[in-house]
Amino acid sequence: MNVDRTLNPQSYVSRKAGRIVKAEAILVAIPFQSDAKPVWNFTGGSKNTFDTMLVRIETENGFIGWGEAFSRTEDTALKSLIETRIFPLIVGEDAAAISKIKFKLEFGLQNFGRVGPIMYAISAVDIALWDIAGKAAGLSLVDLLGGSFAQDVNVYASLLRYDSPEGVAAATRQAIDRGYRFIKLHEVNYPEIAAACQAAEGQAAVMLDVNCPWSVAEALAMDARLADLDLLWLEEPVWPPENYRGLARIRAQKRHRIAAGENAGSLHDFVAMIDAGAIDIAQPDVAKTGGISELLKIATLCEANAVEFVPHCALFGPGMIATVHINASMRTVPLLERLYCDFEAELFGGATVPKDGKLAVPTGPGLGIDPDLNVVDRYRIE
Template sequence: MNTKIEHIEAIALRIPFTAGGKSDVGAWGDGDLKTVDSLVVKVTTDSGLVGWGESFGFTSIPAVKVAIEQIIAPLCIGRDPSQIEKLMLELQRKLHIFGRSGAIMFGLSAIDIALWDIAGKAAGQPVHQLLGGADAKALDCYASLIRYTDPDTVVANVERALGEGYRRLKLHEVELPAVQAARQRAGDDVEITLDVNCPWTVRQALDMAEKLRPYKLRWLEEPVWPPENFEGLARLRREAGIPIAAGENASTLMEFQQLLRAGAVDFVQPSPAKMGGITELRKVFALANAHNTSVMVHTFYDGPGLLASVHASAALGGADAVVEWRYFDQEAYLYGDAIVPKNGAIAVPQGPGLGIEPDPDVVRDYRLP
């Protein structure tokens, strides 16, 4: 008799953190935010195998939790966990009327990641092996700083990241003095990317790009509002003189196809906890390869969504693979020290499935009611 999905549990966590200075309202969350919320999903089979997934959440967690528990989970109970692609496509088709983004897709993403974890455990292999195998035992990371605005605070955190061995940095600043200060402190040999979170019209973005060119950015990320303005991004890419990155707000394979067909980006950034999990992520790698475009997976989380990104990047990303690390200090980490980068690199887990199990004490101590 085939194994069946027996239970699905959505678990919200809230963990205090410090970030080397006061965060600026508008980057993500509130100004001077002191806790980070995440939503992990535990899928249990009737044979006792357990898989863990993660949804993109933050302030949308209550909506995603309801979507998983009341809409998605009942459609999964009793199904064969090994038929991942078949089940995910069926659920996308059944639930498309409720939206192809947001809570539904975030929830599907979490369950998909958990099913890949189960598949790896059932096979006794890490997920990266299921995706074709990986030679790399570790991947370079970039320290993804939050937005500070204050140049002195930016410099202090750049210094801290460099001191910990990072040679790649991401800023979330939108004002030139902060970017200038970071580049001056880091020097020309450190790779700096800039994520501005969709603030500008195309004309404004072109004007800003002219001012940003002297700072030799590896890429300018999500410069245009709205994020689905792929033609505007393509124009910016042609005229800005800075490589363009985007994709974390795309939710379906069709959006990625349109983004790449428009020639809008040099780096495409699928977010597996938002856009369908590992099942869809591997398709984006194939699409990007067909368009000669590098994939830089969006990983502004540190649970199963991050592990999914590491496995996929190691197996499918080739020599370009780099992992985003959310650069602040949490009171506790879901995996303890096992996944924290060392000297600017993150280990590729070698155990079955996602390769690392959540710390039950962290889940217990930081779980929201």
């Protein structure tokens, strides 16, 4: 007898996530190939690696959720902080109580910082709990968020810093040859920026991210100098990142759309940015700014204030996959950022490597894809 399995009630039964019984921080550092250096190589070492700080949460009912905290240069201090400050507060909690756990962590740890490592750690827990929620419901994250506006998302190649006009122009041409139609530069000098824009002319839009190098006066001068390059946006032109009045001064010139937010800690930092008139484009990072829960709040704030929501993503692990789902759940389907480099090994077996400048939205339950444990074992830092 043929049984129509789509009508089998069992297939609609979801299981309870259950209580958290185990939490683990796993630091992976995978070498990459690039002719450039990361802007943020603060150890001065010669190794070119990017960290992925994985947080693995296991429940009594056998669900395993994966999260990611923003991390750089083998950040074992962050790993220790997650293990000693965060995990004791979550083991034993009901994994389905995402908002309650997030509040417990934020309220309990408020004295240790509202921006920075503590928030990176809380972000990772939030992502892992959403992964579990999706797996327990039998729904992909994007479906849990209300459904998808796209099967795949457009990716922008976020170039590292080349510090030479020839180097950045060559990388721009290579990224275009690989199918990217949006390129972001991390250069700070006019000759490099102009060379890349020339290389991209007519083929790709160019954004410029300078990572907060200038005083307001310096930024105003550069804002004028760059005006003829037709940049899609100018990101973090002034020091320090929370100098929202300074950003507003640059934005008031109306020469560039101003993007910022990767150094913010929560919704309320975006309220302050918007109140100051500092930004056209909000860039919260899911592994820095409070996870999926916080990004959804920030997206709503942006919609209500006519500010564009384009998450920052300098991540390669579950945080990047969470960002794909979040972007696909938005009607505007924001561009996905991916740092432009080729890894020695892929944490997700190539599923997060863009093809023709696009990345498919995973369809499996939760984040839809788990890290390759062989790669984790090979590049794990203790």
